[in-house]
Amino acid sequence: MRASIILVLFLAAAVSVSPAIATAQDSRVSNMGQYSESSASTGYFRQSETLPGSYQLYLQGHEVKGGFWGIGPGGGAVKRQSFSADAHAGVRNYRPNRDCASCHTQSVKNIHTARTTVTCRQCHRGQPIAGIHHYYSPLNPIRRHAYVCAKCHQGATANFATYLVHEPNPLAVATAQKFPALFYGVWIMAIIAGGVFIVFIPYVTLWGIRDAAVISAKKLIQKARDMGQKIDEEAPS
C-alpha cells in the first residue's frame, strides 16, 4: 500500500515537472509559424481553423487584417453579395453562360488570368456562384487553400492562401485602406525608381553635351596649336 502511494506521488511529481507536458498545455500566443508546425507538415488542422465556431461567420473578409499590425489586406469596404450563397441573386442581366469579364472588367487584371490559362470558374466554381465569404464557398478562407489553391500549388496552406489573386491597384488611393502594406511598399519603390531617373536622365543628357563640347574645344585648340598659333590657356572651354 505504502509502496503504491509512493509510486503515485513520484509519478505526480514527475508529471508536474516534466517540461514537455507543461508546454503542451500552453496555449499558443503567436500566430507566426503556426502553419509550419501543424498544417504544412501534417495536413491536419487545429479545430480553430476548421470549425465555424471560432470564426465570425459573416466577417471573414476582415479576419486576415488582424495579424501583422493590420498592414495586410482585408481593409476597406466589402461587397454585401460576397456573403451570399448566390452572389448573382437579383442581378437582372446576369446569365450563367455570360462571360465573367464582360461585367468584372477589373477582375481579369491579375497574373493568374493574364499569364496562365486559369479560368474564373476553376476557382469560383459553377452555378450558383457563392460569395467568397459565404461559409460554404470553396473560396472561404477556411478551405480556400485546399479546395482552390492546392489544385495547382501543391502543398498550399491557409497561410499561403492569403495571397491576393485579385489585388487592388497598388498605386490607387483606396489601396491605403484595403491593403496598406502594398500601397506604401509600392509607392516607396516607385518614388525611389522614379527619383533616380528624374535626377539622372536630364543630368546625363546635359553631361553628354558638355563632355562633347569640351572635347571639341580641346581638339580645336590642339589643331590651332599644330598650325603654330599662340593659344591663351585660360580661354573658356
Add this chain to the structure above:
Amino acid sequence: MIESSVKIRRFSSVQRLFHFGLIILFMLLSVTGMAWMYFETSWGKGLAALFGGYENTLEVHRIAGLVMLAGFVGQIVYLITKIDWSRFPGSLFDADSLIWRWQDFANFFVHAGWVIGVVKETPYFDRWSWWEKFDYWAVWWGLIIVGVTGLMLYDPILSAEYMPGWMFNIALWVHRIEAVLAMAHIFTIHFFVEHFRRSVFPFSATMFDGGMTVEHIRHEHPAWLDRLEKEGRLEEMVVPEPPIALRIIYFGFGYAMILLGLFLLVYGIINVFLLTL
C-alpha cells in the same frame, strides 16, 4: 615623365572577374525576367521559348539568382579580406576606398556645376568619382532588395510557412520595380556614362583589360594620378596593352551585351502597353 598612351592598372583580375560574372548573371536574369514579365505578349513568349517555355525560364531565373546571391556573398568576403585592418576604421575612408566621403558630396555639386556650365573645371577626382561610387553601391542596395524579395518568391509554399501569403503580393511588385530600375539604369545611364560619352566613345575597355590610359586618368581622375606620381608608384602600376585578339574579344563581348541591353530596353518599352499589369 610617363607617356600619355600608357595604361595604368585600375582593376585587379579578381575585380574584373566579379564584374564579368555580374554581367553574365545580370543579363541572364534580365532576359529570363523580361520573358516572364512580358509572357502575355508574343515578344515575351519568344524570349521564353529560348529557354523552353516559361517554367524552364523561371527555373533558369531562380538558379541564376541564387548564383548571383552567392557572388554577392563572395564580394562581401572579398571586401573583408581587402580592408586594411591595422588602420581600421580610418582605412575605410582612404582615397582608394569606395566608401563615400564628404569630398564626394562636394565633388557632386562641383560636377553638377560643370555639367550646367557654371564651373569651368571638372572636380579634382581621386581614384573613384562620385558616379562610380554610386554605381558600385547601387548594385548593393539593388541586390539586397531584389535578393530578399526573390528569395521570398523562390518557393512560395515554403515561404508561406514563415510569412503570410499576401507578402508575396508586395514582394512581387518590389522585385519587379527594383529590377526595372536596375535594368533601365544599366541600359541607359551606365552604358552612356561609361561608353557613349564623347571622351570615352565608342568603348571603354577599362573594366575588361583592367587598365586606363594616363591621358584618360589625367582627364578624369587627376588627383589619383598626382597621388601615384607623388608616391612614386606610377611606374610599377603600368600594365601592358592586351594583345589585339583579346581586345577584339573585349570589344565584341562588350558590344554584344550593350546591344542585348538596348534590345531589352527598346522592346520592353514598345510592348509595355500590351501588358495587363
